[in-house]
Amino acid sequence: MSATPHKTKPLQSVVQETVARCREVGLRRTKALEELLTTLLESARPMTLAELAASTRLADQCDKATVFRLLQRLVEHGVVRRLGLHERAAYFTLLVPGKHNDYLICTSCGTIEAIKAPCPVHHLEDEIRRKTGFQNLYHELEFFGVCPKCVPA
Amino acid sequence: MSATPHKTKPLQSVVQETVARCREVGLRRTKALEELLTTLLESARPMTLAELAASTRLADQCDKATVFRLLQRLVEHGVVRRLGLHERAAYFTLLVPGKHNDYLICTSCGTIEAIKAPCPVHHLEDEIRRKTGFQNLYHELEFFGVCPKCVPA
DNA sequence: GTAATTGCAAATACTTTGCCACGTA
């Protein structure tokens, strides 16, 4: 339709699609919602509540409590996922249909990067779903270690 | 040597082996150390600091801060691993050489159980180690879902 | 004897809630 790069959908269109998903489950279209979704989508990695609340798009936009409650609603409706990632603070990531990420985390400097390799867990996940009867099954896979930069010479 | 069940090593001997490992890295043999290791070993699943401090073996034995610092030292020396497991509180599990566990967790009732199936991630882990140069690499794999008991009829 | 370990109390860190004002539908 338009001059979009052929590999990636333009950011704004994904944001609007996601807003639409939110509207369908009964959430209202607010400035804070759009900014939050955009911020999450722009980020290559999961972010903490503190990071989100302090980010450019949200800092003057709204209170930390607002971001918290917004995230809460989004998690509840399956638009955002809350991750552990070993830190004291929780991390949040946008669930874009068809996109799945596992992470590689440096236990020394805390850097988080998404792993590109295909996730080898889906088969086991199907098996568990079948054998245990768990519903809404999903997994979280993280690799921890000390990255080259942090390894002492 | 003695009348040990042939499948599983007797608990006390594993505890003593672990205490020995601790001694080697410079930790002192204290009552709290032995009780903590025994408690972790007896538990089929990871435990939180609060659970550990309140457990039968430790409740009257020592302060929560002591358990905390003990766990801290054990993690530092690779005897215990700290896990995220999606809750607000951190979970701890004893690292017994040759034993590895992934977990299946009910997001509704919080039940945690170890998965028996062989972990399908080791190959990817080796690949990451090779390609990225990360040191001390390990992974954490958890499945989340709603267990049959918690699924509304 | 000396350094590691412990208890108790106090300080942090991050999350969560109450209550009333406000904006979207």
Next chain:
DNA sequence: TACGTGGCAAAGTATTTGCAATTAC
């Protein structure tokens, strides 16, 4: 107008630390 949202401030929960007393080696 009505109900979902937002701001501000206060309360909660889990973790972490200071310091003097104790214990293992």
